[in-house]
Amino acid sequence: MAGSLQLPLVDLFSADRAAAVQSIREACLEYGFFYIKNHGIDREIHLVFRESEKFFSLPFDEKMKLQRNDDHRGYTPPYAENLDPSSKSKGDLKESFYIGPAKSCKSILESNQWPSEASLPLWRSTMVSYHEKVLTIGKHLLSLIALSLKLDEQFFETIGALDPPMGFVRLLHYPGELKVEDYDNYGASAHSDYGMITLLVTDGVPGLQICRDKDRRPQLWEDVPHIEGAFIVNIGDMLERWTNCLFRSTLHRVVAIGKERYSVAFFLDPSSDCLVECLESCCSETSPPRFPPIRGGDYLKERLELTYSK
Ligand SMILES: O=C(O)CCC(=O)C(=O)O
Numbered sequence: 001m002a003g004s005l006q007l008p009l010v011d012l013f014s015a016d017r018a019a020a021v022q023s024i025r026e027a028c029l030e031y032g033f034f035y036i037k038n039h040g041i042d043r044e045i046h047l048v049f050r051e052s053e054k055f056f057s058l059p060f061d062e063k064m065k066l067q068r069n070d071d072h073r074g075y076t077p078p079y080a081e082n083l084d085p086s087s088k089s090k091g092d093l094k095e096s097f098y099i100g101p102a103k104s105c106k107s108i109l110e111s112n113q114w115p116s117e118a119s120l121p122l123w124r125s126t127m128v129s130y131h132e133k134v135l136t137i138g139k140h141l142l143s144l145i146a147l148s149l150k151l152d153e154q155f156f157e158t159i160g161a162l163d164p165p166m167g168f169v170r171l172l173h174y175p176g177e178l179k180v181e182d183y184d185n186y187g188a189s190a191h192s193d194y195g196m197i198t199l200l201v202t203d204g205v206p207g208l209q210i211c212r213d214k215d216r217r218p219q220l221w222e223d224v225p226h227i228e229g230a231f232i233v234n235i236g237d238m239l240e241r242w243t244n245c246l247f248r249s250t251l252h253r254v255v256a257i258g259k260e261r262y263s264v265a266f267f268l269d270p271s272s273d274c275l276v277e278c279l280e281s282c283c284s285e286t287s288p289p290r291f292p293p294i295r296g297g298d299y300l301k302e303r304l305e306l307t308y309s310k
């Protein structure tokens, strides 16, 4: 049985910035998850959900024409991913679509795969606009996270983590009614995210759960309730490495409840060349770095290879 959590809700543009920063710090230490409100992009979110539904309703063959390429952009069908390499399940029930950042010297338009304008005329402009808006919010949030680590608010810019910014939008669709052979499968199996932060918005259908202590047996999974108009934010593995596990990259999953579900994730990862190494303030002689330094791009490549190898 899963219990329900009361995660902190942070006002992104609060007049009391110090209080917002403090509640981010407490949330990252305790849960690795929190909500943000007052982000100002409700309209863009609404449009993204509308276009996402249209895409996933296309015939399977149409979607497969845009299958995820080597640059990790495009469509992933159901069962293609197993986020938990230790599990024996057939694969996750979700289908998804990745829109990545502009690759060096190119525009986001050239760097991605797009459905044809004839079938979905508003799709491309909706996704490009959302990518831009959510990236701006992600950067602002990262400056608050820097402050919550008692760093300069520009810290992540200064070390080149956003040069260029590596933001991936991922549209997700979970099926409704389940086939008997799918009863053992998850919508999305247990995993932690790889990057710095994830900003997630869902359609309100339940399913997302977190496990605060991955080593505890039996594991305790708690529901993350939906808050209308708020993003669910979580810390990724690379931020956990930077902070020497002070900030937690928490295990999460999506259980299938037999109800169709849509969500949109935004992963903000460090740039490929950025060195992810333990912050000075997070290690000492008695608490040495737990991870060796690694470049953002190398870490991401390693994790993606594991996810898609079966
Ligand atoms: O759909 C969700 O609620 C979560 C998705 C997720 O965890 C992911 O894509 O990494």
Ligand SMILES: [Fe+2]
Pocket: 191, 192, 193, 198, 252
């Ligand atoms: Fe995730």
